[in-house]
Amino acid sequence: MPEATSRRSLVFRTLMPARYRVLLALVGLAVVSVLLITTPWPGLAVVMAGVFAAAMMMTVRIRLEDTCVAIRVAGVFGTAIPYKEISVVSLGPTTGIIEGMGLRLLPDVGPGYLVGGPSICIRSGKSTIIASSAAPEELIARIRERTE
Template identity: 50%
Template sequence: MKRGESVRPELRTGMPAKYQGLLAAVGFVAVMVLSLAGQVWLGPVMALVFVSALRMSARIRFEDAGLSVRVAGLFSTTIAYREITTVATGPSTGLREGMGLRILPGGGTGYLVGGPTIRIQTAGAWLLVSCADPAGAVAYIRTKLPEPT
């Protein structure tokens, strides 16, 4: 990708289907157990919780001066391009790493829904962000970083 070339202004990444299937099954079992245990009123509450989790997504919005990251519609941060020291494709994450806003081993912060990620390093912190197109996102972000002097 050439410097200044346009990319979609926003990348949304949903939870991978294999994790959706697993969480849907767990949610179904939980609702059934609650119903059989006589806690029928908790069934719809539990179903709402699981449906919300299944619809969770991570979003990276590319703006003029930086990018904003949001997960689960609740947790967000903004990073100026000038603050980014390195950006690279990250590891694929799953249920073991968790989903939503996560504090990761080694002191990083995760904005995760499972699947491929990008790793963004700044002078004082690092982030791991779920991204359906990590190679494209990394290439675009690199075009926005300041030229080395």
């Protein structure tokens, strides 16, 4: 469900699917356990626990602003696509562990802002962007309202 942030601005947030968070938690627990047993510096285990916790909480935020679609992943990487430059918006592929999480360069597609699960595909000029979305159909409809 999107959240309204102003009269015309909507934000769609997508958290990594639960099955991937569980998988990361198990891998993280194993890595931290091995580090606690084998390394003379337990601070490394704490750092790794923080890295895995941050990865598990990664989100994609798609903000529909007055003039553009603004996309951010992990609160760090982002882009903005003006509505007037969007030629097509459609359902994208369902992504997972193989495609990776965060900002990814996808073969034969282009940049992906991913946390796994369903996605949308935005074509703008010669570029294509994929972004994870928990509500892709609603997001596509809202973008189309602003591009038509």
